[in-house]
Amino acid sequence: MDTGRKRVSLGEIFTTFFYIGATGFGGGMAIVSLMERVCVHRKRWLGLDEFMHGLAFGQILGPFSLNTSVFIGYYLRGSLGGIAAAVGFIAPSFFLISLLSWLYFKFHELPQLQAALKGTNPVVIALIVVAAVGMTRSKVKGINDWLMVAISFAAVAFFNVNALVVLVLAGIWALGREYYRKEHQ
Amino acid sequence: MAALFKLAWIFLKIGFIFFGGGYVLIPLLHRIMVEQYQWLALREFLDGVALSQLTPGPLAMLATFTGFKAGGFVGGLISTIFIFLPCTLLMLFFSSRYEKLRNMELVKAALDGFLPAVIGLVAAAAYNLGTTSLGSVRDFALLGAGFVTLQFTKASPMLVILGAGAIGYFLHFS
Structure with missing residues (x-):
């Protein structure tokens, strides 16, 4: 073990991430900044650089908030630390959504709840549009990117192509293009 | 039991292709839950998205909701575990190779190149959900x-x- 790194107990990793997972309302980036405040500044478990790297790798597969938890847990205590962090982080949301799902499926015939959910319905779609706009701003640069956006949109929206097929093809295209660029520069 | 195995298998598959943040789950889950298996009506699906936003967790908590509908509390638990299993394992793997991966430019560039397709899918999800549910x-x-x-x-x-x-x-x- 490096001498500079503190040995943190699995219990402390679990409770810390449980606390983050229970209080980080707002999700996504809001919860990541809470994580940074707690793990980097308050507890000094890792440096800001390492934290940012964890966040970058966390973008690859799945939700980055969960992935960053796994990264920090692993950094502190290896695989068990990573699992302790992941379970601690997800547990509060899991219990909350189980409770909400139970209430929903038990009571969703109620007219009051129906009325409230009719109001949320268009806002959920607005949320998805905002996500697409935000990602476009930060990630879409140049003609190749715009074409990919347009083709995958049209494929799914108008031609009913399976989303999975689109993702796999786009992955192959992106990797191939990057490989070609590496070889021919 | 057979139903739970099926749930586990479906969510494990989703977990493996769940690239580019939570929103890509919306088109994938919509396709699988509403159109293919008809475990959820369109209305229930949209309400599930709303409920998953009420938790601090990622949008993927939608998996818990769908699993709950298909198989009760245990169904929700199994769906949650299996959808997060691939990304957790991948992240453990990355973390263990952290020092080497710090310098892999090809990996990062290819991942960026693939994101525009994710955006197209997300926009298409908004379009599909909008045309069927907004009146x-x-x-x-x-x-x-x-x-x-x-x-x-x-x-x-x-x-x-x-x-x-x-x-x-x-x-x-x-």
Whole structure:
């Protein structure tokens, strides 16, 4: 073990991430900044650089908030630390959504709840549009990117192509293009 | 039991292709849950998205909701474990090779190259859900108000969804 790194107990990793997972309302980036405040500044478990790297790798597969938890847990205590962090982080949301799902499926015939959910319905779609706009701003640069956006949109929206097929093809295209660029520069 | 194995298998598969943040789950889960297996009606699916935004967890908590509908509490638990299993294992693997991967440019560049397709899918999900579930002027007004609030203010999605729910409740939407 490096001498500079503190040995943190699995219990402390679990409770810390449980606390983050229970209080980080707002999700996504809001919860990541809470994580940074707690793990980097308050507890000094890792440096800001390492934290940012964890966040970058966390973008690859799945939700980055969960992935960053796994990264920090692993950094502190290896695989068990990573699992302790992941379970601690997800547990509060899991219990909350189980409770909400139970209430929903038990009571969703109620007219009051129906009325409230009719109001949320268009806002959920607005949320998805905002996500697409935000990602476009930060990630879409140049003609190749715009074409990919347009083709995958049209494929799914108008031609009913399976989303999975689109993702796999786009992955192959992106990797191939990057490989070609590496070889021919 | 057979149903639970099926849930586990489906969510494990989703977990493996769940690239580029939570929103890609919306088209994938919509396709699988609503169209393919018909475990959820379209309305229930959209309500599930709203509920998953009320938790601090990622949008993927939608998997818990869908699993709950298909198999109760145990179904929700199994769906949650299996959807997060691939990304957790991958992240453990990355973390263990952290020092080497710090320098892999090809990996990062290829991942960026693939993101525009994810955006197209997300936009298509909004389009598909919108054309099937938005009917009245009122719906479009709420959509516009929601968009402006979420795009231009720092209000969290949870607050905006709770606010929209309150509007529906107090104005007796039917």
